[in-house]
Amino acid sequence: MSEAKVPKCSLPSGYSFVPKGNVFITRNCRRLTQACGCSVYVVIDAKNEPIGIGVPTEIHVGVQSKETDTRAERAANVLKRDGGIAKGFQKEIMKIFPKIPPDALRNVSRIALQKGKGKVGRVGKLNVQRRARLAVWAHVRHCETDYDVLLRNGVPREDARHRVEAKIKEVCKVWGSGSQTTRGKPGKTSTSTSSPGTAASQAIKKTAKPVAQITNERKVAVRNSKRAHRQKQSLIKLGKKDKKLTKQQKGAPKASSSPARVVATAASFREKRTPKPRVIPPIEPSSPTPPTLKARWTNPSMPNLGLRE
Structure with a gap:
């Protein structure tokens, strides 16, 4: 509406x-x-x-x-829910950075989970592991380096980030991450110093790849077997047709030598359609024939009345 x-x-x-x-x-x-x-x-x-x-x-x-x-009840529910979110967030940080100091852990969780300020801990599009890494990275940048001092002195933002990048990586490595990512994009850890959760996920990915390959190979084998079966059936049908034709040729009587077959052409059809001219012989005049006399029948018992015959 x-x-x-x-x-x-x-x-x-x-x-x-x-x-x-x-x-x-x-x-x-x-x-x-x-x-x-x-x-x-x-x-x-x-x-x-x-x-x-x-x-x-x-x-x-x-x-x-x-x-x-309902204000008091809702406030208690919000605190309870936020407390659960904070505990889960801190637990995820401890998995990735097991040597992080307790004060830094509480500070990271408090700042990253602030409401209405666009903090990384409240971004729903990122998974919790990515949010935890970014939150610790931001804490180290602001609290363990001279990043804020550089900004106050007029150093450009990207230049200041580049200057403190080595210090951030060093602190994160000490805290247990071993992160060797590019500037401003923490997230991928090395295999040797990864946390147990990360190692388990990597092991699952490694085992998942052969399974996918086996599945693909099985599908290809099934398709090839079906194709071979279809080719075999087509060859069997062709062989049956050849045998049938051979039997028909053997059983048919030998045809007598007949003249060569005349192939109809356009000229032959034209000759059939066009009538040939006929030569009409001249009519010779004949001599007149004498008229024929018809015989009359006379009764001998009747007297002749002088009629001419």
Whole structure:
């Protein structure tokens, strides 16, 4: 559902302004307003920047009351959850850097897990191992080298990072990482000084490669066997056809010698379609033939009345 943008003074009657800052109040006010079919307004300032939302007044009052009642319980839950996250993060750091000092470990965990500041410990796109390495690398850069002093003296950022890179690698190696990565990109450790977890993952990768190769070889072998079977079947069919033709030729009577076969051509078809001219002999005049006299039948018993025959 789209939310209209309005200034704070243009909110409809019966609506209240909910400022940004309290995630619990903002989220629940928006959810309850949309659930009851009412419109949610995005309140903007003179620079067209959002500064809060507008929701019905009764919903805002109810959410504020609920926020007050559950504040202590929610704070305890947040502390418990954050404590579990911090313990897991410190445990991962200890796996990679087993010789890190306790004070440095607590400092790394506290700074890296700060909320709302874009710290590396809160980046969800990176796995926990990568976040732990980057957090320790940043701590060593700021607390164990002259990096901040160089920045205050006007040294460019990249130049300052390049100057303290050797010191960072040295400290990380002492703490147990043995990192030999490029500038500003810690993460890949050497095989000789890797932690048990890293060694186990590398062993799994090494064993996974032969398994994948065996699977591919098996697939290729199956495809080759199927291809050979198809070729064999086609050869068998061809052999059967040849045997059948040979039997038919042996059983057929020998044909007598016949004249050569005449192949029809276009000229022969043209001769068949075009009639040949016929020579009509001249008609010779014949002598007139005398008329034939018809005989009459006479009855001998009848007298002749003088009729001519």
